[in-house]
Amino acid sequence: MQLSGKTALVTGAASGFGAGIAKAFVAAGAKVMVADINGDGAKDAAKELGGHSVQVDVSNSTSVQAMADHTLDAFGHLDILVNNAGITHLPQAMEEVSEDEFDRVFAVNAKSVYLSARSFVPHFKARKAGAILNIASTAGVSPRPNLNWYNASKGWMITATKAMAVELAPHGVRVNALNPVAGETPLLKSFMGEDTPEIRAKFLSTIPLGRFSTPEDMGAAATFLCSDGASMITGVAMEVDGGRCI
Numbered sequence: 001m002q003l004s005g006k007t008a009l010v011t012g013a014a015s016g017f018g019a020g021i022a023k024a025f026v027a028a029g030a031k032v033m034v035a036d037i038n039g040d041g042a043k044d045a046a047k048e049l050g051g052h053s054v055q056v057d058v059s060n061s062t063s064v065q066a067m068a069d070h071t072l073d074a075f076g077h078l079d080i081l082v083n084n085a086g087i088t089h090l091p092q093a094m095e096e097v098s099e100d101e102f103d104r105v106f107a108v109n110a111k112s113v114y115l116s117a118r119s120f121v122p123h124f125k126a127r128k129a130g131a132i133l134n135i136a137s138t139a140g141v142s143p144r145p146n147l148n149w150y151n152a153s154k155g156w157m158i159t160a161t162k163a164m165a166v167e168l169a170p171h172g173v174r175v176n177a178l179n180p181v182a183g184e185t186p187l188l189k190s191f192m193g194e195d196t197p198e199i200r201a202k203f204l205s206t207i208p209l210g211r212f213s214t215p216e217d218m219g220a221a222a223t224f225l226c227s228d229g230a231s232m233i234t235g236v237a238m239e240v241d242g243g244r245c246i
Helices: 016-027 039-049 061-075 099-127 148-171 188-192 197-204 215-225
Strands: 007-011 031-036 052-055 080-083 130-135 173-180 237-240
Touching: 007 016, 007 061, 016 031, 016 039, 016 080, 016 215, 031 039, 031 061, 039 052, 052 061, 061 099, 080 099, 099 130, 099 148, 099 173, 130 148, 130 215, 148 173, 148 237, 173 215, 188 197, 215 237
Parallel strands: 007 031, 007 080, 031 052, 080 130, 130 173, 173 237
Antiparallel strands: none
16 A cells, blocks of 8 residues: 555546556555546546546646646645646658647647646645656657657656756655556557557567556556655656667
């Protein structure tokens, strides 16, 4: 029960890695707020976990503040914030990605971290405690061709994590990131362009351990980094990638 008595908010938690993290947190003793743009999916996930839910568009400041207000009303305080919600553009040449796609990727993958910080960092500072976990990607460390602006957004998130960690350390707030390789999530097909046995085999051939990241892998790593057992760890971007970045 590494997170016994803790409260946590996980964005993008109705499916994929976010759902795996939320499930692991509950198993570790935390109370969890499941946040997702898919409000019905968030309700279903929360019902299954015995947690709370909120619908949110993480790229919208009004929506993020409403999520923060709802979370603090429900829990009284927040110990753990996980910025997991993310999107990608389809694999294509960098110059062919539309401006609307570019703006959407950076709004969801980057601006969301800024917005959640505006809403929760004052709360963490006042309590002189808190753990923020940003879900980045191996794409921010070892970029894949034709996912240029997604790669860049995750590189931004890794740098933001380190900058946040340095600034917030004197306030007792830790900030870390996880870098998963692609996994069995709704985004997998988008990363690959199309989901065929041949493309999967080619993708897997770049991962030394020979498999995708799973929601369970992410849940285990997230639970550790957000626990008191990691109290001396901040500014880390931990690779959960089966050796992809070696």
